[in-house]
Amino acid sequence: MSYADLTIAAAASELRAGTITATELLEAVFERASLTEAELHAYLTLDAARARTAAGQADVRFAAGTPLGPLDGIPIALKDNMCTRGVETTCASQILAGYHPPYDATVVSRLKAGGAVITGKTNLDEFAMGSSTENSAYGPTRNPWNPERVPGGSSGGSAAAVAVGSALAALGSDTGGSIRQPASLCGVVGVKPTYGLVSRYGLIAFGSSLDQIGPFTRTVEDAATVLGVIAGHDPLDATSWRGDYPDAGSMFETGVAGMRIGVIRQLDGEGYEPEVTAMSRAMLDRLTDAGAEIVEVSIPTCDVALSTYYLIAPAEASANLARFDGIRYGLRADGSTAEEMMARTRAEGFGPEVTRRILLGTYALSAGYYDAFYGQAQKVRTLVKQEFAAAYEKVDALVSPTSPTVAFELEAKTADPLSMYLSDVCNIPANLAGHPAMTVPLGLDSQGLPVGFQVMAPALGEATMFRVAAEVERQAGFVARPAMTGVES
Amino acid sequence: MPIDIDIAHVARLARLDLSTADLETYRHQLGVILEHAARVQALDTAGVEPTAHPLGMTNTFRPDEVRPSLDRDEVLSQAPEARDGYFVVPPALDQG
Numbered sequence: 117m118s119y120a121d122l123t124i125a126a127a128a129s130e131l132r133a134g135t136i137t138a139t140e141l142l143e144a145v146f147e148r149a150s151l152t153e154a155e156l157h158a159y160l161t162l163d164a165a166r167a168r169t170a171a172g173q174a175d176v177r178f179a180a181g182t183p184l185g186p187l188d189g190i191p192i193a194l195k196d197n198m199c200t201r202g203v204e205t206t207c208a209s210q211i212l213a214g215y216h217p218p219y220d221a222t223v224v225s226r227l228k229a230g231g232a233v234i235t236g237k238t239n240l241d242e243f244a245m246g247s248s249t250e251n252s253a254y255g256p257t258r259n260p261w262n263p264e265r266v267p268g269g270s271s272g273g274s275a276a277a278v279a280v281g282s283a284l285a286a287l288g289s290d291t292g293g294s295i296r297q298p299a300s301l302c303g304v305v306g307v308k309p310t311y312g313l314v315s316r317y318g319l320i321a322f323g324s325s326l327d328q329i330g331p332f333t334r335t336v337e338d339a340a341t342v343l344g345v346i347a348g349h350d351p352l353d354a355t356s357w358r359g360d361y362p363d364a365g366s367m368f369e370t371g372v373a374g375m376r377i378g379v380i381r382q383l384d385g386e387g388y389e390p391e392v393t394a395m396s397r398a399m400l401d402r403l404t405d406a407g408a409e410i411v412e413v414s415i416p417t418c419d420v421a422l423s424t425y426y427l428i429a430p431a432e433a434s435a436n437l438a439r440f441d442g443i444r445y446g447l448r449a450d451g452s453t454a455e456e457m458m459a460r461t462r463a464e465g466f467g468p469e470v471t472r473r474i475l476l477g478t479y480a481l482s483a484g485y486y487d488a489f490y491g492q493a494q495k496v497r498t499l500v501k502q503e504f505a506a507a508y509e510k511v512d513a514l515v516s517p518t519s520p521t522v523a524f525e526l527e528a529k530t531a532d533p534l535s536m537y538l539s540d541v542c543n544i545p546a547n548l549a550g551h552p553a554m555t556v557p558l559g560l561d562s563q564g565l566p567v568g569f570q571v572m573a574p575a576l577g578e579a580t581m582f583r584v585a586a587e588v589e590r591q592a593g594f595v596a597r598p599a600m601t602g603v604e605s
Numbered sequence: 606m607p608i609d610i611d612i613a614h615v616a617r618l619a620r621l622d623l624s625t626a627d628l629e630t631y632r633h634q635l636g637v638i639l640e641h642a643a644r645v646q647a648l649d650t651a652g653v654e655p656t657a658h659p660l661g662m663t664n665t666f667r668p669d670e671v672r673p674s675l676d677r678d679e680v681l682s683q684a685p686e687a688r689d690g691y692f693v694v695p696p697a698l699d700q701g
Contacts, residue, residue: 215683216682216683217683218675218676218679218680218682218683219675310660311658311659311660312658312659312660312662325657325658325659351667354665355658355662355665357660357662358662358665419644420644420645420648422641423641423642423644423645424645426638426641426642427642427645434619438620441620442685443684443685443692443694444680444683444684444692445683445684445685446683446685447685448685448686451695452695452696453695453696453697454694454695454696454697455620455697456622456695457694457695458620459617459620459621459622460622462619462620462621462622463621463622463623466621471621471623471627471631472631472634472635474619474621475612475615475616475619475621475631475635476635476638476639478615478618478619479610479615479635479639482615482618488646489642489646491655492645492646492648492650493645494655494656494657495650495653495654495655495656496645496648496650497655497656497659498650498653498654498655498656499648499650499653501656501659533634533637533638534637534638534641548656548659549659550658550659550660551659575659575660
């Protein structure tokens with residue numbers, strides 16, 4: 117076994133015992149990357165020099181017996197839409213090629229302050245818009261379980277890196293499923309925390325009322341550890357939560373006996389692959405055996421959540437992406453006037469999906485249409501919140517499949533935007549409500565592709581969500597690793 | 606449901622210099638997506654307040670204090686063109 121296959125918890129314990137060094141751990145992770153990257157393309161930038169320096173500094177602290185915290189010396193990758201001072205940050209877009217941010221995102225500062233070793237920047241759908249990582253201007257990431265298939269998206273690079281061990285954890289962002297869906301398709305744990313728990317400062321904005329950063333890890337416990345380091349109030353993000361923060365890992369060992377767990381009726385049926393449905397139902401039986409009461413709940417607005425999202429997110433994106441105008445950073449095309457320069461820069465720099473969403477959002481916000489589209493969608497969002505609030509009066513947590521399908525083949529959905537959007541149908545309600553949601557791998561289907569199980573909880577209900585997720589993980593007992601890692605399973 | 610999208614106008618508002626052929630493709634695709642959105646418009650939302658921040662937080666204030674900003678040279682180093690501490694752009698106004 118390589119150190120690249122250690123969980124964060126195990127690595128942290130070995131680092132403290134002195135049985136491994138942070139440098140050895142990092143080299144094992146880079147060795148794994150050298151084995152997998154040519155096929156996988158999880159990374160856009162591997163930042164070996166800085167990572168080696170950081171690992172060396174961690175080793176000095178371990179030798180002195182003064183580690184900084186649970187992530188000291190742990191190799192962690194970042195989705196390339198998070199600003200890293202002096203390290204290229206592209207959002208997988210041509211428009212930001214060569215951009216070296218003059219500051220670190222708050223999550224990056226928090227990871228560094230905790231001693232984490234940043235391995236590099238991972239691939240994504242351009243500006244986090246997509247569900248397959250095929251919209252990257254720098255080429256797609258492949259699924260670690262079957263390179264003919266997509267890893268999901270938009271945080272496909274982060275999910276794939278964690279699945280193969282070219283990082284022990286990674287951060288992604290989730291605006292409408294962009295952490296949970298790729299985590300599910302790659303067979304890892306992925307968490308979208310409550311909106312506002314993790315600062316968005318330095319996260320290149322997509323849909324500001326929806327965006328939230330969260331971790332990818334191989335275990336539920338590791339996810340809580342990373343969340344504990346990155347969550348916290350930040351005065352640099354005006355939407356950052358100002359109240360008490362939940363302790364995600366406080367009920368790991370509690371089990372689910374006596375809990376009421378709701379199954380959302382609308383997230384089932386047509387469009388769901390039979391094996392996905394069967395494996396989800398089997399898990400419900402096991403949770404019942406573990407002492408939970410499973411209750412079917414109806415949340416009718418789940419049927420319109422996707423359409424609501426595709427009014428809100430593009431509208432906010434069209435405003436956020438107005439800043440890419442060829443003046444302060446990134447690409448600039450020639451033009452005899454400022455407007456001509458901007459319009460040419462943007463047409464040249466943005467890929468088709470980003471262009472489509474900017475147009476859609478601009479239209480939805482334009483004079484005469486604002487109330488009918490964006491305004492109406494924001495009201496429907498209130499209805500979504502109300503229906504979830506009513507459901508949580510009856511149950512402690514909600515569950516569903518994470519995605520209706522397993523990983524699909526490259527180019528299977530690129531010609532039809534709507535079919536691609538449907539891949540996130542189970543994930544979007546939690547973004548609209550601002551609630552936490554996470555995915556835990558259930559196992560592999562008959563094609564050897566991972567299936568994920570989604571757990572949702574009310575706002576700030578991370579402890580309850582992780583309590584259920586920990587039981588799902590115990591019941592699933594998923595330990596298989598992708599063949600490309602060379603790990604025998 | 607407005608099926609008739611003035612896509613050239615929308616592209617102009619968004620500062621996107623697209624070809625006629627591309628505009629036509631996007632006009633068609635937007636139509637399909639907006640057709641799906643008709644289900645949102647059909648919902649009764651009379652008397653429903655819109656949600657802007659999911660946790661209901663409103664204004665955030667901080668003390669108005671002088672603090673260091675990002676390093677100017679580092680910021681300007683990322684600009685396509687900069688001179689004497691300024692960003693340089695083509696003329697924004699008609700020079701005639």
